[in-house]
Amino acid sequence: QELRCMALCDRLRLMYFGNLWQDWSEFVLADLGIYRYESVEFSADSRGFRLRADVDAYLHLFDCRQRFDL
Secondary structure, eight states, X not given: OHHHHHHHHHHHHHHHHSSSSSOHHXXXXXXXXXXXXXXXXXXXXXXXXXXXXXXXXXXXXXXXXXXXXX
């Protein structure tokens, strides 16, 4: 159960931040106004992930990289 929850949380974090090196504490600090990020408009063509398959591929490559880094 916990592993499924972590996988879902990682997927949501990736879709929100566009990477896996930022964590939920940055989200909370930005929501509280402690961190301020520049507003940037994204067109549909410039988005990092267009399809679920794009997210799946990113997560697969990230997992492969983690295995090599050990």
